[in-house]
Amino acid sequence: MELAVISGKGGTGKSSVTAAFATLGEKLVVADCDVDAANLYLLFNPEHDTEQVYIGGHKAVVDHSLCTVCGICESYCRFDAIREVEGKIIISETSCDGCFFCSRICPTDAITMVRSDKSRMYSGTFRNGMMVYGRLAPGEENSGKLVSMVRDEAKRVAAEKGMSTILLDGPPGIGCPVISTVTGVDRIVIVTEPTMSGLADLKRVHEVACKFTSEVGVIINKADLNEAMADRIDGWCTAQGSAILGRLPFDRRVTEAMVAGKSITEMHPDTEISKTITDIWNKLLTDGKE
Amino acid sequence: MKIAVASGKGGTGKTFVATNLFNVLSGRGERVTLVDCDADAPDDLLFFPAEKISETEVTHQVPVINKDACTWCGRCSNWCNYNAIFYVPTAKVIEVIENLCHGCGACSFACNSDAITEKPVVLGTVTSFRTDRGYPLVEARLRVNEMSPVRVIKAAIKEAGEDGVVILDSPPGTSCPFIQTVDRADYVLLVTEPTPFGLSDLRQSVETLRTMNKQCGVIINRADIGDSGVKNYLREEQIPLLGVINYGTDIARSYSEGRLITEESEIMTGFFAGIADKIISEHGTGSN
Numbered sequence: 001m002e003l004a005v006i007s008g009k010g011g012t013g014k015s016s017v018t019a020a021f022a023t024l025g026e027k028l029v030v031a032d033c034d035v036d037a038a039n040l041y042l043l044f045n046p047e048h049d050t051e052q053v054y055i056g057g058h059k060a061v062v063d064h065s066l067c068t069v070c071g072i073c074e075s076y077c078r079f080d081a082i083r084e085v086e087g088k089i090i091i092s093e094t095s096c097d098g099c100f101f102c103s104r105i106c107p108t109d110a111i112t113m114v115r116s117d118k119s120r121m122y123s124g125t126f127r128n129g130m131m132v133y134g135r136l137a138p139g140e141e142n143s144g145k146l147v148s149m150v151r152d153e154a155k156r157v158a159a160e161k162g163m164s165t166i167l168l169d170g171p172p173g174i175g176c177p178v179i180s181t182v183t184g185v186d187r188i189v190i191v192t193e194p195t196m197s198g199l200a201d202l203k204r205v206h207e208v209a210c211k212f213t214s215e216v217g218v219i220i221n222k223a224d225l226n227e228a229m230a231d232r233i234d235g236w237c238t239a240q241g242s243a244i245l246g247r248l249p250f251d252r253r254v255t256e257a258m259v260a261g262k263s264i265t266e267m268h269p270d271t272e273i274s275k276t277i278t279d280i281w282n283k284l285l286t287d288g289k290e
Numbered sequence: 291m292k293i294a295v296a297s298g299k300g301g302t303g304k305t306f307v308a309t310n311l312f313n314v315l316s317g318r319g320e321r322v323t324l325v326d327c328d329a330d331a332p333d334d335l336l337f338f339p340a341e342k343i344s345e346t347e348v349t350h351q352v353p354v355i356n357k358d359a360c361t362w363c364g365r366c367s368n369w370c371n372y373n374a375i376f377y378v379p380t381a382k383v384i385e386v387i388e389n390l391c392h393g394c395g396a397c398s399f400a401c402n403s404d405a406i407t408e409k410p411v412v413l414g415t416v417t418s419f420r421t422d423r424g425y426p427l428v429e430a431r432l433r434v435n436e437m438s439p440v441r442v443i444k445a446a447i448k449e450a451g452e453d454g455v456v457i458l459d460s461p462p463g464t465s466c467p468f469i470q471t472v473d474r475a476d477y478v479l480l481v482t483e484p485t486p487f488g489l490s491d492l493r494q495s496v497e498t499l500r501t502m503n504k505q506c507g508v509i510i511n512r513a514d515i516g517d518s519g520v521k522n523y524l525r526e527e528q529i530p531l532l533g534v535i536n537y538g539t540d541i542a543r544s545y546s547e548g549r550l551i552t553e554e555s556e557i558m559t560g561f562f563a564g565i566a567d568k569i570i571s572e573h574g575t576g577s578n
Contacts, residue, residue: 010301036464042490043486094473099396172330174330175439196333197336200336204330204331205331226543258486259485
């Protein structure tokens with residue numbers, strides 16, 4: 001079973017919940033698909049068996065000794081990346097989308113495309129199985145492609161080690177890396193929080209999630225911060241036909257566990273929050289095997 | 291001047307800081323605009339009673355291939371760097387996969403037989419609002435199931451213009467949506483939390499901003515829940531710490547209900563006013 005944890009809104013507790021799931025017993029493959037801001041490795045200290053370079057994309061670079069400043073590239077670029085400044089063609093690295101169009105139409109072949117090769121994918125072992133994660137170099141594009149690479153590696157490792165569960169820690173938002181994370185998974189867990197923003201973002205990410213599987217469940221984290229709002233979220237989910245998997249209380253010990261490099265279920269297994277997370281995970285595993 | 295409120299990690303309090311800064315400045319009658327650049331998850335509007343002024347759809351051009359005119363030369367497919375043209379000449383199959391298309395226009399230029407025309411596809415919307423106090427709020431909103439918010443974010447920042455102080459509430463992460471937002475900022479206010487996750491993402495944001503030569507300062511939110519890692523890092527790297535906000539159930543509750551703490555607490559109003567004044571006096575362009 002491949003299960004993805006996502007949230008829409010950032011910081012609702014996706015990684016803390018994923019870390020707890022990943023350390024509850026059954027050996028598994030955990031894959032950090034939040035390649036923009038990978039964090040789970042901080043708790044799991046995986047031993048790297050492999051490191052692979054990920055080519056995120058390309059950036060156009062001008063050779064000024066060949067450029068005649070004809071301006072054709074500037075007029076065709078649809079990403080506003082090319083400008084003539086004081087008689088010189090300047091290509092903005094941050095705006096360039098890497099489409100190759102300018103390099104193909106330059107009459108003097110003054111533009112070359114340079115590969116972005118600073119992003120990495122790692123895989124190795126951690127204390128409860130295998131871990132795969134990607135780290136996108138700052139400012140790089142095509143994070144969805146790196147997510148796909150991480151997921152392929154996770155599947156390969158799972159087959160090799162005979163592990164049947166793959167747990168994906170997803171990125172926030174609803175765009176490309178999220179869609180890459182949930183495409184083809186068996187189950188999606190959305191972690192939300194009882195705030196207006198949490199609910200607004202939940203609605204958007206839920207719409208995306210439901211395109212990919214009918215097995216979408218919701219966890220309301222820090223539910224006791226605003227029980228009335230949690231009830232509202234509960235009602236909305238029920239009306240959508242998505243199960244509320246559980247409500248977790250706000251508990252400072254989750255952060256204390258993170259500081260200690262542990263999941264909450266490892267550090268404080270007998271707390272209410274740990275027990276609820278354990279029940280949710282056991283149910284997800286049982287349902288997944290049916 | 292443009293101030294981007296950003297953070298690598300999600301959920302550290304960007305929107306909380308951006309909306310309250312905007313509220314404090316508009317409460318004082320200063321010229322200020324708030325731009326919600328978190329197009330994946332735009333929430334700023336939840337905090338202000340506002341009237342919609344205008345709405346623009348942000349589109350890009352995707353190819354439409356006329357099979358009758360196609361000579362099966364394959365140039366369009368070769369020129370496409372996004373694998374968005376599925377091409378099997380032997381079976382006379384050529385299809386555009388619109389989800390993969392970035393709208394660069396290379397294929398229609400590449401086509402030798404005028405078989406490619408283009409049509410607009412909506413990526414999202416930029417909506418201008420006026421708050422009940424009469425201040426502009428611009429929202430970038432990615433359409434659900436679209437891949438990239440970058441064009442929508444750029445259009446929203448352009449729509450906001452240059453008048454007075456423009457606050458950009460940034461998307462999380464450090465990849466293209468973040469870069470597009472902070473690229474246009476004169477100053478970046480980073481909001482973090484004092485945890486290992488917060489520190490790791492803060493470090494990545496700072497390193498990215500340094501390569502872009504951007505000035506930045508930091509607010510530590512929920513400062514009393516975590517460890518000293520972030521403070522030590524800021525000291526070592528000589529990054530200005532502009533303020534700390536301790537966790538409070540009153541703050542959490544007011545935020546959860548879509549209210550502004552600067553409407554409820556004089557201390558917090560003074561806190562945000564102090565931060566705004568410091569940034570504007572030290573980094574303002576002076577022209578405004």
